[in-house]
Amino acid sequence: MRMSKLFSRTLRETPAEAEITSHQLLLRAGFIRQLAAGIFSYLPLARRSLTKIENIIRQEMDAIGGQEVSMPVVHPAEIWQKTGRWYEIDAEMGRFQDRSGRDMVLAMTHEEVVADLVRGEVHSYRQLPLMIYHIQTKWRDDPRPRAGLIRVREFTMKDSYSLDADFDGLDVQYRAHYQAYFNIFHRCGLPVIAVKSDVGMMGGKLAHEFMYLAPVGEDTLMLCEGCGYSANRQVAVFRKPLLPHEEPLLVEKVSTPEMKTIADLAEFLNIPESKTAKAVFLIATIPEGEDTREQFVFAVLRGDMELNESKLVNAIKAQALRPAMEDEIIAVGAVPGYASPLGLENVLVVVDDIIPDSPNLVAGANQAGYHLRNVNYGRDYQADIVVDIAAAQDGDACPKCGAKMKAQRGIEVGNIFKLGTRYSEAMGAEFLDADGESKPVVMGSYGIGSGRTLACVAEEYNDENGLVLPVSVAPYQVHLVVLTGKGDEESSDVAERLYFDLQAAGVEVLFDDRQESPGVKFNDADLIGLPIRLTVSQRSLKAGGVELKRRDQADSRVILSDRIIPVVKDEIAALQKEIDQRVIAVDFRED
């Protein structure tokens, strides 16, 4: 490609809306342009990189038995109504009506369509296992798109779907994806970890997320440096420190004026925060058939812990959760700041599982200015549910080995879900097993965001001058720069011939043939970040050939004219080898 004809141009200054590195560089280098919040165009350079990423994905999917298909972006609402997600999912789903008034859905994912296809195509256990995938546009109307390509509303996802006769088969395909995903990201040069994750609205049994660790990430991960336990904080468990055993004492009311927070209370009574019980009030939206109802939830945790809303949502099977307003709290008979689990009505009480083992806590008295000492679960109050609802914090003890865990931020570039039979049952996707019995197909679903992957690669590979792209993802392998002074036709001629010869040899070349000063050309080459730069100029020709510089190295060297093609090919092979060496077998771990 000639830069004089390239559709996109580089920007000298960073657009004001871009804050994070990958967004700034992808804009400045002319990879992407924004149309609206969370909606982007991908210009030729980005398109080529995405195609490379997608082809890596295709190869790895095909290698584990995947068959590429292409499913629609527009779905009739009925299939989403059948699985219930039409009702469960709120404004995130794009809905519209076609010309005859039928409700339609913009694809956010394709479990429904897959199950519908399976109903028609799969009838026998002899056909299973199967795996299909496609790479296609998704619309998810996220309330707050941000950070360039990291979090967008319209995006391209590779989503694959495994189909099995039983859960053992699902496990095999799940593990195959687990390894394939590592291969894909490693081939893109992206370091990732797999963490156990929330199954969320997908439902299902087990899920992992593939995370690129970065401070700009929006997920918090709990990572144990002792044994390697790793989980999204939404599901991370931890060893809760036990309190010393005590016999239950008599409840005793104590005056605690103006002590509305746990910290104040603990200091006032001169006790550790772990000797208090904390009340958190929430309003949960609980699905009931095609409708929902609101449920007041009273969550009780020990004072030294924080509520994990994801765990609570899962524990009570809520669709949504929000903090309760003060008047709602008063309406159920509680006193904000002095709330007690004792004696409330029409309230779902959920108690963290460490509470029954934490004797003689200080809790609110449901009376302004007073708390109760020696409150004991079981004797003084009962819960509707006792379950782990506490959020793991940086420094908490690993559930497996007890070592300290670190909290780190990450960006989710892929996920894998064991769905089970939720969608196949709802859609009637059944097959006959060897006994002639009708059974729902066991499904898994697996996603990778290709645009987000590109953004993470940009986030990982850059320096103060621009992108430094891995050869497997770079839109071109070689950036050919020609510097021509007045009357210098030799450099132009050599560069033109080299441009032709390199392409004939199968090398992908971006040729900067523009009438620009050397500074502009070098700076643009650095900004775009192709792995190899070749410079043809009077200076290089006098030295005997063409200058070669790797983007990831500071020094350059002159290659003799007749050696250029083989040297460039060797250089590309060496870069590719560096990437290939990252592709290694990984141990599957459930957490």
Add this chain to the structure above:
RNA sequence: CGGGGCGUAGCGCAGUCCGGUUUAGCGCACCGCGUUUGGGACGCGGGGGUCGGCGGUUCAAAUCCGCCCGCCCCGACCA
């Protein structure tokens, strides 16, 4: 949805408080001519704006007031 910020040429900005010599300006980018060519060149000459939109106040609005829209950041949210 709550809080904050911003909206003037393709990009970056000044002008807005305090309305009127500004014909709306500067840098970059763009077009023409000439010079220049190893790290974001120079001279001369040009083109490009419903000042986010609508309404209001006024003799007069980029500037004051109201409503709306859009974008960014923090939070809530997130398959």
